[in-house]
Amino acid sequence: MPLLITNARVVTASDDYTADVYCEGETITRIASGISPVSCATGTEVIDAKGKFLFPGFIDPHVHIYLPFMGTYAKDTWETASRAALVGGTTTLIEMICPGKGDQPLEAFELWLGKAQGVSACDFSFHMGVSRWDDLAEAQLREIVSRGVRSFKVFLAYKGALGVDDRELYHALKLAKELGVVVTAHCENETLIAEKQAELLAAGHKEPKWHELSRPVAVEASGVAHLMAFAEQTGAEVYIVHTSCEEAVRAAQAGISRGVRAHIETVIPYLTLDSSYAERDGDNGFEGAKYVMSPPIRAKRHQDFLWDALRARTVETVATDHAPFDYKSQKTMGKPPESDFTKIPNGIPSVENRVDLLYTYGVTTGRIDLHTFVDAASTRAARIFGLRGKGTIAVGADADLVIYDPECRGKISAKTHHMATDYNGWEGWELKGRSSVVTVRGKVMARDGKFVGEMGHGQMVVRG
DSSP: OOEEEEEEEEEOSSOEEEEEEEEETTEEEEEESSOOGGGSOTTOEEEEOTTSEEEEOEEEEEEOSSOEETTEEOSOOHHHHHHHHHHTTEEEEEEEEOOOTTSOHHHHHHHHHHHHTTTOSSEEEEEEEOOOOSHHHHHHHHHHHHTTOOEEEEEEOSTTTTBOOHHHHHHHHHHHHHHTOEEEEEEOOHHHHHHHHHHHHHTTOOSGGGHHHHSOHHHHHHHHHHHHHHHHHHOOEEEEOSOOSHHHHHHHHHHHHTTOOEEEEEEHHHHHOOTTGGGOOHHHHTGGGGGOOSSOOOOHHHHHHHHHHHHTTSSOEEEOOBOOOOTTTTGGGGOTTTOOGGGSOOOOOOTTTHHHHHIIIIITTTSSOHHHHHIIIIIHHHHHTTOTTOSSOOTTSBOOEEEEEEEEEEEOOTTTOSSSOSOOTTTTOEEEEEEEEEEETTEEEEETTEEOSOTTOOOBOOOO
């Protein structure tokens, strides 16, 4: 059904104007003032967006949906996660494929693709994880790239499981340079983490609050510096995921100043939460497990620094690192009598709340402006990862649109969210603004906090 949005305040990463936007098929076909419904095709739906913003559909470039991790599996499916994303204004997700050391890349790709294809309500793509390097892995990675996956993922952490050694890192970056692929990287130091964890546990420090001390800022910064050195030698373009602290950003900037092509991502938990949340002593000292993620949530000084870096667009994107695990049945794997923070599944469910949190605690507080908001949550990811037709409002672009109501007021609650988890890390937080109408390629998928679309509407985006 064709769609006409009238009286919209159109805001992109660079523009701000009032216009009507007409969508036919799956794309935007007209942008002008005073488009008459009479001039549109029969059956056109007309939505008056007066008093509201019209943003390009938001893109989350870092999510985990199907995720075997620490002896369990992430709670969301593509059905629940894509529905939650759309209600929250996100129209495209890029999922991390995370094969184990012994897995074949092509089999992993088909497995992850099969979980999303025909199920997801929003559009999607993948970062292909590289966990080993040999002739077979290289050949299969080439094939996966030829099928439209134009980014890799490497872990400089999780020793013996997902992490790559320096030889594997070097060859993955060389192949990426050859193929024009961006390498996304989790930057820490697996050996330092393993030794710090062992020392803390031996000293009897087993509660969730010790997680951050096992992965201090120096460990993350050293991982970033390590990646920068390898990127400099290979010429590969890299993207540092979930940057949590000032020291890591500084290490990235040092590489960029030497000519390394690098991009910096942060995630919404680091902008809104601080280390005190992981230190909460409710539930006999275990409540902080809700906030265990890696790298850890840092002290507030890092939060303030990241907002400043985002405003300056030094930090280019805001993602989620959505990794949904239940508190009562999964996070408790590290609860007494075992009492071992290293057994707590890492991650905070957040794919539904990213856009509203960024708008409420970024735009309305004056920390960032509307253009930075759109750029960081949509446009920049589209450009970095080759999501053609996404991240902007222009004739010929995909009709992925968000009519956003800045006057709406609400509160976050696990009782009402669409994610599959039994808790929300921002329980009770107030929101100023909400997506009123969300479309994916011209089809209305969400209205006023409710999913109204069809499961399976989402398509894999073949990236260039």
